[in-house]
Structure formats: C-alpha cells, structure tokens
Amino acid sequence: MEILSDPTPDMLAMPRFDDGAIDMQELLRRLAEQVVNAVMDAEADQLCGGGANSRNGYRERSLATCVGTLTLRIPKLRSGGFFPEDVLERYQRVDRALVAAVAETCATGASTRKVQRVAEKMGVSRLSKDQASAI
Incomplete structure (x- = not known):
C-alpha cells in the first residue's frame, strides 16, 4: 500500500482542536478514507496487471459515515468499467x-x-x- 509506505507530512500531522487535544474523530475519518482509497487502488491495479488495460485517473465521490464524510477516489480504467462493489454500493452516498x-x-x-x-x-x-x- 503506497499510502502507508510513503506518507506525506500532511498525512503525518495529527488533527488537533484549538486547545491542542487530538481530534480523534477527524483522525479516524482520515484513516478510513486512506484505507478505503488504498484498497480501491489495489483492486484497480490488479485488474490492470495483465497489461491489456490501464488506469485513467479518478472520479471523486463522497460517502457520509459515522466518522465523517469520506472523499473516495474511485479509479477509472481506460477500457471497461471499475466499481468497487465490495467497498460501497452503487449510488450509495x-x-x-x-x-x-x-x-x-x-x-x-x-x-x-x-x-x-x-x-x-x-x-x-x-x-x-x-x-x-x-x-
């Protein structure tokens, strides 16, 4: 998973309240967002593995969860469709x-x-x- 192997300084910064306490809900939201996006990337890479297909960017979609609204980056493929049905249902917001x-x-x-x-x-x-x- 590239997210965990090469974190950016922004990802390493703990979300904090004004008083300096760690914002656990925001931390969990960020973690959930990163993990779900990494899983979708891995699935898309697996579909493109044979060389017959290639990646073609992302489309963003929001998903409201109990830890906050996640911004999901769903990978697009050049030929054929990709939708991570195991991650979320179609039209689910x-x-x-x-x-x-x-x-x-x-x-x-x-x-x-x-x-x-x-x-x-x-x-x-x-x-x-x-x-x-x-x-």
Missing part, C-alpha cells in the same frame, strides 16, 4: 450504520431538529428537515 442511527432516533419520536443534531454529531454536515422526515 450514506453509510448504512449512519442511516440506522438516524432511523433509530426517528423511531423514538424525536423531532426533525433533534435528528439533524444527531446526524451532525455523526459527521453529516447537511441534513434537511425533509430528508430527516423521509428517513
């Missing part, structure tokens, strides 16, 4: 665990504002009243 937590909050009879606050604490920056009600 929110992690199942996050949906379950928000749905459980709704099931207890919480208001849409409280549901929005719970979602914000879990890393979802924008959740409208309509989206909260739909869940």
